[in-house]
Amino acid sequence: MLIRTSCRQESFADSIFSVRSPEVLTSEFRARSLKVTPQRQLLFRLLHGHTGHPTAEALYAEASAQMPGISLRTVYQTLNDLVSMGELSSLQFAGSSTRFDPNVDDHHHARCDECGELRDVYVDHFDSLLVSGFAGFTPERASIVFGGVCADCG
Amino acid sequence: MLIRTSCRQESFADSIFSVRSPEVLTSEFRARSLKVTPQRQLLFRLLHGHTGHPTAEALYAEASAQMPGISLRTVYQTLNDLVSMGELSSLQFAGSSTRFDPNVDDHHHARCDECGELRDVYVDHFDSLLVSGFAGFTPERASIVFGGVCADCG
């Protein structure tokens, strides 16, 4: 397949794309009459600065290390809250469990066929695409997933 | 979002995109030492001409009507065989079960946020996209999913 790539990644490397700061999330939760418990604060911290695409289980493992006894149920609960507040997005792929994406920027994904590794990619000139077949459908969003092999598996 | 749409759907409406004919699938199965049972023949027929994106359960329901006693297990088995032969593709979305796509043409999808309805769309000028962030990743495939509202739900 033919894909034009740009070198813009250097500029991206400088910025860190993650969920908003624990402080902001705290206010957001309070504003919605949701309580800010130690469990939630821990998850806020874990997510902030997270550049990967962790599963609920992975976050549960990280959280358990710092707070033994925290429940997987609580992790799911908080992640779902964040998703419905738009502070986090969730991704689903065949053959693996839901991944949570702390990057809520407008971006897309590349997924390795071998190991399942997921990386963020940025797409320009999206509006030069020419789409046929909508016929009454009103598009509001688009997400592109590139399949291929990552550097490690190549 | 800004998306250019073309009127090419009229020309597409003339063609029928579905899985290959039962005869072809029969030869394909034989060529791989896979047996062509009545259950499989039935599924070949159901899939051929199918323009939607049925789930395994839906196909099982259709199949059961014509062959009471057929097993859901067998339906999954045959669908998976077809997928690994490249005669069918499978799609997964959050909150719903795997959908099988009899259209193996190069195309993309639009999915209604309300009812989950899925339609095929065709994209031109894909190679005018400018992508950054691959960094070692070798893209081989891309799939675009448009989210929005369909004609019925709008």
Place this chain on the structure above:
DNA sequence: ACTGGTGATCGCATTCGATGCTAATTCGCA
């Protein structure tokens, strides 16, 4: 500070989609 009320936590049960397993059966080549 204290306290009441409302939401959260946790762990267990449950759901749902999908697959593993296996005895009995059937396909298809010779």
Place this chain on the structure above:
DNA sequence: TGCGAATTAGCATCGAATGCGATCACCAGT
């Protein structure tokens, strides 16, 4: 026609995710 190999069907199992409910804890208002 017969034999070996693949398939079927049904049940068990699995994994991800959610429902539920008793207990607990945050926090707004006093």
